[in-house]
Each structure stands twice: as C-alpha cells, then as structure tokens.
Amino acid sequence: MKLLLKSLNYAPELTGIGKYNGEMCEAFVEKGVNVTAIVAPPYYPEWKVHTGYRKFWFKSEIKNGVELVRCPLYVPEKVTTIKRLLHLATFAFSSGLALFSRLFKKPDVIILVQPTLFCAPLTLLYAKLTGITTVLHIQDFEVDAIFGLGLMGDGKAASVAKKIERWLMSGFDAVSTISYSMLENAKKKGVPEQKLIHFPNWSDTTFVTPDTDGSVLRQEWGFSNQDKIVLYAGNMGAKQGLEIVLDAASALRENSQIKFVFVGAGAIVDKLKTMASDLELSNVYFKPLQPWELVPQLLAMADIHLVIQKKGAADAVLPSKLTNILSAGGHAIVTAEEDTELGRIEKEQPGIYECIEPESIGTLVSAIESSIKKNTTKHNEVARKFALSHLDKNVIIDRFISRLTEITESNSDFAKEIK
Known part of the structure; x- marks a missing residue:
C-alpha cells in the first residue's frame, strides 16, 4: 500500500x-x-x-x-x-x-x-x-x-x-x-x-511503565523526597485554561511541600510566567519540553498529574497527554464535564483518575489536597491496566x-x- x-x-x-x-x-x-x-x-x-x-x-x-x-x-x-x-x-x-x-x-x-x-x-x-x-x-x-x-x-x-x-x-x-x-x-x-x-x-506501554524510577530527575531539579509534585506537562495554550493552576498554587502556597511544575511550551507560557511572578509564587516551576527518552522519568517523578481543559473543550479535544499518564500508572486530576467521554470513562473505570468540574478553583484545590492525603507513592493499577488493554x-x-x-x-x- x-x-x-x-x-x-x-x-x-x-x-x-x-x-x-x-x-x-x-x-x-x-x-x-x-x-x-x-x-x-x-x-x-x-x-x-x-x-x-x-x-x-x-x-x-x-x-x-x-x-x-x-x-x-x-x-x-x-x-x-x-x-x-x-x-x-x-x-x-x-x-x-x-x-x-x-x-x-x-x-x-x-x-x-x-x-x-x-x-x-x-x-x-x-x-x-x-x-x-x-x-x-x-x-x-x-x-x-x-x-x-x-x-x-x-x-x-x-x-x-x-x-x-x-x-x-x-x-x-x-x-x-x-x-x-x-x-x-x-x-x-x-x-x-x-x-x-x-x-x-x-501509548508505548513497553517504554512508559510504572517501573521507571523518577527519583534521579526529581533530585536534579532540586526536589526532595518529601515534596509533593503536581505536574502539568504538554502544550500551554488558550484552550487549556492553565491560569486556574496558578490560582490553585496561590491558594496552596502555605503548604511548602506542594510544588507545581509546568513542563512544556506554548502560546501563553510567557503569560503564565508573568502571572506567577506577579503573584510571587515560589511554589511554581517552569521547565522546557523534555526529550522523549526522559518522559518516563518525568511522569514517574510526579505525585499528581493535571489534565486541564476549559468548559466546552473536552468533547472537541481528547487530550493526548493522558495516554502516557495512564500507561505510567499516574494519579491524575482531569477537568471535564460528566457527560463527556472523559467523564464516562471515569464512571466505567472507577479509580482511573479523578474527573472534576472545569474552571472551578475551589474544586481543583480540594481535589489536589484530597489526592495528596492518599497514597500516591504506589502506581495507579486501574490506569495501567486500562492502558495495557486499550492503548x-x-x-x-x-x-x-x-x-x-x-x-x-x-x-x-x-x-x-x-x-
């Protein structure tokens, strides 16, 4: 052919x-x-x-x-x-x-x-x-x-x-x-x-696995084992509505162990950096796109993964970053309405990730706090099994x-x- x-x-x-x-x-x-x-x-x-x-x-x-x-x-x-x-x-x-x-x-x-x-x-x-x-x-x-x-x-x-x-x-x-x-x-x-x-x-389920050790990258980037890393990795554009993550970082700034890490590039990355500076957020870090060979370590380093979208975007755009998060057995918070496919997957696969209302700062903050209290040191078995069978x-x-x-x-x- x-x-x-x-x-x-x-x-x-x-x-x-x-x-x-x-x-x-x-x-x-x-x-x-x-x-x-x-x-x-x-x-x-x-x-x-x-x-x-x-x-x-x-x-x-x-x-x-x-x-x-x-x-x-x-x-x-x-x-x-x-x-x-x-x-x-x-x-x-x-x-x-x-x-x-x-x-x-x-x-x-x-x-x-x-x-x-x-x-x-x-x-x-x-x-x-x-x-x-x-x-x-x-x-x-x-x-x-x-x-x-x-x-x-x-x-x-x-x-x-x-x-x-x-x-x-x-x-x-x-x-x-x-x-x-x-x-x-x-x-x-x-x-x-x-x-x-x-x-x-x-996802390349044989390359992106829960067995990867992210501790070396965590140390290289200056984070301790006690830090709780909340990761957003991927495109930083208008459709994501990532300003809400900075608002959540501001609300959680008193907890010194919670670190928000943005990895990637995009149309509004400079805007986000300026906003973080204006808010004097010492708990927010920006890193450039990482080579593919480092992606498994990057995913393994995070305690919580964020998949952020604005209202009305979830059925028009299924976020590709989610496939590798699932393959890595990551613990993810996904913003999407209940009637979207992302919402339906959560209902059909309880525990695969936490789906929350988009564009709600309070809901996002509560979800992050709740996830941190759970044991995120072990990989998400529901997510990994879904990746192996569907991705x-x-x-x-x-x-x-x-x-x-x-x-x-x-x-x-x-x-x-x-x-």
Whole structure:
C-alpha cells in the first residue's frame, strides 16, 4: 500500500499531533507500507520554527523510511484568531502545491489530519482527479473548539462554518477520530456510521511503565523526597485554561511541600510566567519540553498529574497527554464535564483518575489536597491496566491498517464495476 499523510504537525515535535504522526508513519513503514508525508516544518508547541528549518521554500528529506515534504507556512510569534487563520491558510496553500506536484506519483490512500480542515478542498480535488481513497482523521474538531471556547461569536459565522465543515466531511471516503464521543459528534455532523473508524491515540506501554524510577530527575531539579509534585506537562495554550493552576498554587502556597511544575511550551507560557511572578509564587516551576527518552522519568517523578481543559473543550479535544499518564500508572486530576467521554470513562473505570468540574478553583484545590492525603507513592493499577488493554500502540495501528486496506480494496472494486 502507498499512503500519503497530509498534516500540519510531524516529528521532531515532542507533543500532541506531531508526535503521534511521526510514530504512526514510522510504524506504517515497519509494517511494509510505503509512506509519504506532506507536513509543515516543526514549530509546535513553541510557535517557533525549529533551527534548521527556518530558511527554506520546500524541503524534502527521508526520516526513518518516511519520505517527508516540508512546506513553508506563516508562524506567528503571538497567536491571535486572525493570525491563526492566516497560519492555517498558508499551509493549506503550500501543502496544496506540494500535493499537486505529485499528480503522477499518486498513492493508494491519502490521510488528511484535522487540524486543519483548510486543507480539505484541495485534498478532495486531488483525490477526485486521481481516483484515490480519502480519509479524514480528526484529532481536534476545529470548528467546535473555536466556537466552544468563545474565540468567535456563535451567530451567523458559526452557522456558516458548521455547514462548510459538514459539506467537506461528507466528501471523504472514511472519517476516523480518537474517541467514541468524537465519533458520535462526527455522526451528528452527517457522517454515515459505515464511514466511521475509531483510531485512538496510543501509548508505548513497553517504554512508559510504572517501573521507571523518577527519583534521579526529581533530585536534579532540586526536589526532595518529601515534596509533593503536581505536574502539568504538554502544550500551554488558550484552550487549556492553565491560569486556574496558578490560582490553585496561590491558594496552596502555605503548604511548602506542594510544588507545581509546568513542563512544556506554548502560546501563553510567557503569560503564565508573568502571572506567577506577579503573584510571587515560589511554589511554581517552569521547565522546557523534555526529550522523549526522559518522559518516563518525568511522569514517574510526579505525585499528581493535571489534565486541564476549559468548559466546552473536552468533547472537541481528547487530550493526548493522558495516554502516557495512564500507561505510567499516574494519579491524575482531569477537568471535564460528566457527560463527556472523559467523564464516562471515569464512571466505567472507577479509580482511573479523578474527573472534576472545569474552571472551578475551589474544586481543583480540594481535589489536589484530597489526592495528596492518599497514597500516591504506589502506581495507579486501574490506569495501567486500562492502558495495557486499550492503548497498546501495535494493536491500534495494526487494526487501522487493516481497515484502510478494506476501504481501499472496496473503492478499487467499485471503480472497476463502473468501468
């Protein structure tokens, strides 16, 4: 099978969609799939193009068996709604040029990762001209995220955007996404059930395990064995609403053993640092993104993990950071409404994590205090068992490749019947 991936994000980005795309494509190659990826230069979550990728037009490279075509795009230093739209539009244009340069090197199937839906029109046009199979893989529902978080009004603009989204989604041969609630959302947007594929994010359960010792990293960062580390690791953007964590740190500042550690980068990291300084929070620490080989130690170091989201974001965005927390057997506090998938998982798997009301400082403070009183020195067996049975990387990718093969062969047989 020849597969073409089209996405904004790709390795060596260390978090989110880029990390998963890189792992997915390399796993495909290991399983005999010929893979090309049309992607942007690495820039996320720092919102700064990595060194070595800053001065080029288009750049091709082979990385671990994957043919990569890097396409230029606008990356704003300060992210606003207008600048983000321009950012997405420039990649849609440049990646479209790269795609149509391959008219005579057509794959069997093309996977477009959302975000960004801006790329859908040219992707569907290319597929129509070449007769290939198309899959839309939804990591984030962009339209839902934008309007759910109040970044744009919920009036006529929202209605038009949702109609365009519905029309574009209907053009794909299959739509995959990372959670069952997101599959239901896609169904509500008009995607027939037979077109839907459950393709969840995964964890390398043999690498991220509860057996890892985090004490060395804890000591390197100046924390004692008596300290209780409350960790947020990942992207620091507007949709997380991380200001609430600083408010919780302020409320718990009298307990000198509780240390709040932010690890990562993102659009609002400078804002968070300024806020922490203004509040004179000596119990808050900021660390940069860590290399993948240190992630198991980082997760093992923490007593409590935070998965923070604003109201209205949980069903549009299933946080990818949670998969590794579960694989590590971490004790997590997750902010999500009860009727979201995160809320339902907690009910179905009691003890897997603590799900609390989003955007409630008092509830978050109480949850942290309660978790600290519990024995968090032992790993969370419920979380680890869930990861082993539901999040194993090889099982998930093998199942997805099998489904792609079925769809591609079915479309090929249909095309022959028409002829």
